[in-house]
Amino acid sequence: MFKPTRRAVAFSMLAFLAACGKPPSKFRAYNGPAVTQVVVNKGARKMYLLHGQSVLKSYDVGLGNVPVGHKQFEGDGKTPEGVYFIDRFNPRSRYHLSVGVSYPNERDAALAQALGRQPGGDIFIHGRGPEGNRFAQTNRDWTAGCIAVKDEEIEEVYAMLRPGIPIVINP
Secondary structure, eight states: OOOOOHHHHHHHHHHHHHHHOOOOOSOOOOOSSOOOEEEEETTTTEEEEEETTEEEEEEEOBOBSSOSSOOOSTTSOOOOOEEEEEEEEETTOTTSSEEEEOOOOHHHHHHHHHTTSOOOOOOEEEOOHHHHHHHHTTOSOOBSSOEEOOHHHHHHHHHHOOTTOEEEEEO
């Protein structure tokens, strides 16, 4: 009769754990052409990652919960319009992953000040995460002013973008 040794059991456990593998990482690698610009067309709910004039990837997006018009102040639920830049990356976002947009610029800050309000900030391209997955089922435009894509898609976007890339957000 076979009686397993402590060594045989240990090797069996290691083999079992190795076969299970790691859970898939949300951090992807990208080795294609550099993204030179991001374009968001709010009316069409589309975002494009471009290399020169060529579209590398396109995504359906959700916007702020008041999607029409340019963001004027904190809490208005609008997604900004204009030219901004990718300025930060958040690997610990509650929305899976997120990429920062340089809103507000000087013009945005002046507009909010003229209205006696704060311009707000923390505008991101982000995934859904658990919270967004619940909201997106009933309302495509559910963010507080951000640009939302599916979690699998933000993994691609996060890998493809670099700081300083311009993002043009059109009405």
